Amino acid sequence: MALETMQIFKHLPAAKRLENSNCKKCGCPTCMAFALKLSKGNIDINSCPYTDDELREKITQANKIQQKTVIFNGVKIGGETVFSRHEKTFINPCPIFISLDPKDKDKLNRILNYEIESVGKVYKIDGIYLTSTDEKLKSDLEQKGYAVIYHEYLEALNEVKEKNILEMTKEIDFIRQKSIVERDEKYSDPIYVHLKEDNPALLCAKISAVISRCVSLIILDSFNEAVITTSFVLRQNIYTDPEKPLQVESKVYEFNNPDENAHVFLTTNFALTYFAVANELATIKNGSYLVITPSEGMSVLTAWSAEKITAKIAGDMVKSSEKLKKVKVKKIILPGLLADIKEELELEIPDWEVIIGPCEAYKLPDYVKNGY
Amino acid sequence: MANPQFAVEIPLKIKDNYPDILKKYWGNCISNPADFFCEAQKRAKEAGANYISLYLNIDDLSEKDTCAQVLKDISKIISMPFIVRGSSNKAFNEVLIPYISKYLPKDCIVAHAQDTNYVNVVRAVLGHKIVLRTPIDINLTKELNILSVDEGVNPKDILIDPDMGCVGYGLDYGFSIIERIKEAAKKGDKMLDMPIIVFTGEESYKAKETKSEDFKPSWGDIETRSLSWEIATTTSLLTAGADIAVVWNPETVKAVKKTWGNV
Numbered sequence: 001m002a003l004e005t006m007q008i009f010k011h012l013p014a015a016k017r018l019e020n021s022n023c024k025k026c027g028c029p030t031c032m033a034f035a036l037k038l039s040k041g042n043i044d045i046n047s048c049p050y051t052d053d054e055l056r057e058k059i060t061q062a063n064k065i066q067q068k069t070v071i072f073n074g075v076k077i078g079g080e081t082v083f084s085r086h087e088k089t090f091i092n093p094c095p096i097f098i099s100l101d102p103k104d105k106d107k108l109n110r111i112l113n114y115e116i117e118s119v120g121k122v123y124k125i126d127g128i129y130l131t132s133t134d135e136k137l138k139s140d141l142e143q144k145g146y147a148v149i150y151h152e153y154l155e156a157l158n159e160v161k162e163k164n165i166l167e168m169t170k171e172i173d174f175i176r177q178k179s180i181v182e183r184d185e186k187y188s189d190p191i192y193v194h195l196k197e198d199n200p201a202l203l204c205a206k207i208s209a210v211i212s213r214c215v216s217l218i219i220l221d222s223f224n225e226a227v228i229t230t231s232f233v234l235r236q237n238i239y240t241d242p243e244k245p246l247q248v249e250s251k252v253y254e255f256n257n258p259d260e261n262a263h264v265f266l267t268t269n270f271a272l273t274y275f276a277v278a279n280e281l282a283t284i285k286n287g288s289y290l291v292i293t294p295s296e297g298m299s300v301l302t303a304w305s306a307e308k309i310t311a312k313i314a315g316d317m318v319k320s321s322e323k324l325k326k327v328k329v330k331k332i333i334l335p336g337l338l339a340d341i342k343e344e345l346e347l348e349i350p351d352w353e354v355i356i357g358p359c360e361a362y363k364l365p366d367y368v369k370n371g372y
Numbered sequence: 373m374a375n376p377q378f379a380v381e382i383p384l385k386i387k388d389n390y391p392d393i394l395k396k397y398w399g400n401c402i403s404n405p406a407d408f409f410c411e412a413q414k415r416a417k418e419a420g421a422n423y424i425s426l427y428l429n430i431d432d433l434s435e436k437d438t439c440a441q442v443l444k445d446i447s448k449i450i451s452m453p454f455i456v457r458g459s460s461n462k463a464f465n466e467v468l469i470p471y472i473s474k475y476l477p478k479d480c481i482v483a484h485a486q487d488t489n490y491v492n493v494v495r496a497v498l499g500h501k502i503v504l505r506t507p508i509d510i511n512l513t514k515e516l517n518i519l520s521v522d523e524g525v526n527p528k529d530i531l532i533d534p535d536m537g538c539v540g541y542g543l544d545y546g547f548s549i550i551e552r553i554k555e556a557a558k559k560g561d562k563m564l565d566m567p568i569i570v571f572t573g574e575e576s577y578k579a580k581e582t583k584s585e586d587f588k589p590s591w592g593d594i595e596t597r598s599l600s601w602e603i604a605t606t607t608s609l610l611t612a613g614a615d616i617a618v619v620w621n622p623e624t625v626k627a628v629k630k631t632w633g634n635v
Contacts (some may be wrong), residue, residue, distance in 0.1 A: 028400060084555070086548040116590045118540065164633025166374070169611055201627035204600040208607035209631075214549070226592025230539060230581075230600040234608060237543040272542055362389065362580060 003062050009035035010053035012048070020050045023366070044116035045351065064183040067216070070156050071125070072147035075126050076159070078190025078216040089241040090214055095126030095147065096231065097219045099194075102134035107223060108268025112144070112152050113241075116229050118244060119275050123232045129219050156218065158189045162196060165209040171212045190216030198222040207231045211238055242326050246271030247297035252321050258287030260328040263368060266314055267335050268295035268303045284337070284368055289324060291317050291332070300337045311341045333357040375635060376610045378625040379423035379455050379618040380393055380416035381573050382408065384442065386431065391583035394620055406445040411418075417452060419622035420629050423481070425575070426456035428472070433464055436471050443475035450477055451608050457483040457503075457571075458493075463473065465489055484533060485517060494520050506534040507560035508545045510552055511565075514556045517563045530566045531616070538576040538605040546570065547612045554613035573620030576602035603627050 014021040014031030021031060026047035028034040037043040038059070045051055046058045069079030069092070069327045076092040098111050111125050127147030130138060138148040160171045178187035193210050195218065197203040203220075204227045210218060211234055223282075240246065250269045255278070263284065266278050269292045293313050295303035303309040318324055318332065330352040334342065337357030345354045358367050383390070384405065386398060397415075398408070409426065416424045426446075428439045445455070454477055454555060458465035466489035469482065473496045476482070483503035485493040494502055504520055506512040513534055521527055532553065537548025551567055557565035576582060581591070582598040591597060602624045606617045610628070629635050 048487050084548070084551050085544070086552055165611070165628075165631050166633040183627050187550065200596050201599055201603060201623060202631050204603045205607045205627050205631040208604040209611050212608040212611040224592065224596065225590050226596035230597060230604045233540040233581075234604045235541065237539060238608070240544050242544070242548060269446070272537075276541070283586060289635065335632050337467075362578065 003039055003058055005032070005035045007058070008038050008055065011052050011058075013050050018050070023050070025049060036191055046322065059352075062182060064185060064189055066180045066183055067190060068188050070216075072149055072153065073125060073145075075147035077192075080176070080180060080214060080216075083176055085214075085238065086242055089243070090239045092216075093235050093239040094211060094215055095217055096235075097127035097129045097147065097149065097224050098125055098229065098313045099129040099219055099221050101131050102137050108137075110223060110225075114228070116232060118233050118236060119271050120248070121236070125228075154192060156189060157192045158187065160191055160193045160210075160215065162193060162206070165206060168193060168198045168206070169209055172210065172215050176214060192217035192219060194219040194221075196221045198276060200224045200227050203227055206228060208234055208272045211235050214238070216347065238245045245297035248274045248292060250292050250294035250317075252323050253290040253318070254287070254323070255281040255290065256287040258289050259328050261286065262327055263288040264291065264324065264327060264330075264332045265289070265364075266291040266293065266318075266332055268293050268298055268300050268309055270295070270297050270303070271300045273299050273361075277364065280364040282362050283365055286368075289327070290320070293317055304326075304338060304340070309338065309341075309349050311344030314341065315346055318352065319351050322352065331355055331372070333367075335359065376628070376632065377422040377577050377616045379449060379585060379616060380412065380421045380622050380625060381425035381427050381455070381457070381571070381618045381620055383427045383574070384439065387429070389583070391598055393595055394577060395580070397621065398539040405442045406449065408441075409446045410449050413449065413452060415622045419625040420635075421452075421526065421622070421625050423453045423455050423618075424450070425457060425477070425481075428468065429458045430457055430459045430464065430523050433467055438461075439468065439472050440475050443472055447475065447477060449547070451573050453479075453481075455481040455483065457618075462486050462489050466492050471624055476500065481531065481569075483531075483571075485516075485520065487512070487617070488593050490516060490520055491523060494525050496525050498524055499529075501529045501531055502527045503531045503533050505535055508535050510534075510549055513549075513553065514561075514563050517566065521563075527562070527566065531569045532564070532566050533569050533571070535574060536553050536570055536572070536605075536609065536622040537558070538579050539574065539608070540581065541579055543605060543608060547608060550609060550612040550614050567615035569608075569616040569618065570614045571618045572606040572620055573601060573624075576595070576605045577620055599623055599627075614620070 009015050013032040026034050032302050065081045067078045070077045075095050079092050082088045100107055113122050158175055160168055172191055175187050175191050178184040183217045195206055195216055197206055212214050247269050248271050267273050293309050295308040332352050333355045339356045342354045355372050413424045458469050481501040482497045484505040485502055486505050504516045506516050510533055534549045537543055553564050582601045585594050603623055607628055
């Protein structure tokens with residue numbers, strides 16, 4: 001575990017009121033300042049001539065690697081530093097490799113053709129596990145950006161065998177407890193599981209479980225697009241940094257070539273909010289404009305209670321938009337949850353009619369169809 | 373996490389935006405609520421579920437009599453542990469749940485009591501188990517638990533619903549708060565040491581991915597994707613530590629039970 005400032009400080013001269021207290025030989029003004037820097041890894045412990053053995057032991061322990069990072073053709077595996085994502089964040093989304101017999105051209109084509117986009121990110125299959133040697137194929141695939149491995153490459157990793165969910169997750173948790181929390185170097189290799197399950201529903205359950213428990217690499221025999229896509233989106237959720245809500249740029253977005261008869265919508269710049277609305281507007285044949293407010297990545301309700309979306313913020317964006325000046329019928333649709341700002345907003349932008357739309361994005365197409 | 377339990381849930385009213393895959397499953401018996409319930413209960417048992425849940429998804433309080441009537445009609449048919457869930461409207465539930473409380477079989481789980489309605493709701497169903505829902509905030513979870521105990525609820529009768537989004541729609545918030553609640557309970561916090569219940573069915577089938585074919589080929593076929601969405605949501609939250617998952621598709625119960633081990 002990382003050492004905290006006070007845990008370090010108590011080993012230093014100033015804490016023990018010794019004569020070398022705050023000597024500045026390390027370059028810091030006080031022992032406390034040194035302790036703070038050391039806790040963050042921003043200074044070498046050897047800068048201080050007066051640390052005790054116990055502290056040096058603790059720092060050595062704290063610097064021990066938790067989980068190694070193994071890299072195949074640029075694809076990173078492992079390297080995690082916390083047991084639970086809420087402690088900080090998970091770092092390297094567990095790659096998904098598909099096993100492939102080089103002679104199976106159909107499966108190869110399906111792998112190469114696989115591509116999805118979710119919340120603004122593009123995902124392809126991360127790598128291929130070749131079941132027999134084919135150096136030419138390996139080289140071709142690597143040039144395309146895929147990681148390619150043979151069986152012997154897995155010796156660098158800890159294997160968790162395919163069993164039931166309870167057993168697999170227990171094993172994964174055990175290894176991560178040992179490596180990440182206790183820094184036991186015997187367990188520091190990243191963890192992989194090779195799933196041979198071919199029933200899509202059962203496979204989906206197994207993949208979901210191991211992704212959620214932060215396995216480092218998944219190898220699949222069965223290639224089912226629906227299951228893999230669901231897994232990629234789940235992986236995206238689990239590996240999201242809890243401290244950084246995904247945000248999109250605050251601006252006026254266009255959908256389906258809006259002209260002077262375009263619909264106009266407004267919501268916040270939380271990525272999920274944006275994409276939920278954007279997905280719906282993409283299906284509405286008549287073009288639309290979507291005003292996205294600078295709300296620090298908060299969802300509608302959160303932004304409203306934190307005053308990161310107000311009549312003024314919304315009004316300013318509408319007033320300053322060149323695109324919106326072209327709209328003939330000036331009606332702007334707000335999310336249902338922002339009903340409270342309607343009157344104030346109408347004062348900010350008097351040539352616009354403010355309409356309170358549905359609370360949920362998926363209701364937008366019907367809402368628009370029924371006229372507003 | 374060791375022994376997850378499952379409920380299969382059916383809504384009182386089939387809404388237009390429920391996905392076709394579920395309507396196909398529910399379709400045959402929707403004309404008569406009692407028959408519908410009977411059939412659903414059969415399928416819940418077949419799938420190995422521990423509970424059957426009825427979701428009173430009314431749009432107006434004038435429908436409360438319908439709710440009462442349905443509960444009366446099914447009272448003789450209920451043959452497995454029963455969950456009754458109020459509407460998605462807090463204000464309705466303040467009236468609805470007390471109104472239907474006298475038609476409940478013994479020892480149900482009643483959902484939800486929330487911040488603005490918990491006093492009337494919990495008082496009306498004392499003796500049953502009560503689901504307390506808060507908006508993904510561990511402090512609010514603890515607070516509502518304490519307030520409910522102050523109103524006379526036995527802590528052993530409380531189930532925590534920290535609320536959640538499905539895969540692709542903020543699952544990570546629900547996932548982490550469940551892990552944090554379990555961590556706190558393990559460290560001895562008695563006011564967070566209650567079973568966690570998640571309504572993965574309703575949440576999963578709100579997602580466009582479970583209903584629309586308007587996706588590129590790499591997103592797979594709608595039937596597999598629709599079911600996978602609920603399976604992934606449910607399994608992930610169970611591995612976070614959720615104790616009871618309330619699903620809509622009985623196939624989810626079958627798939628998770630078959631792969632879980634020990635259930």
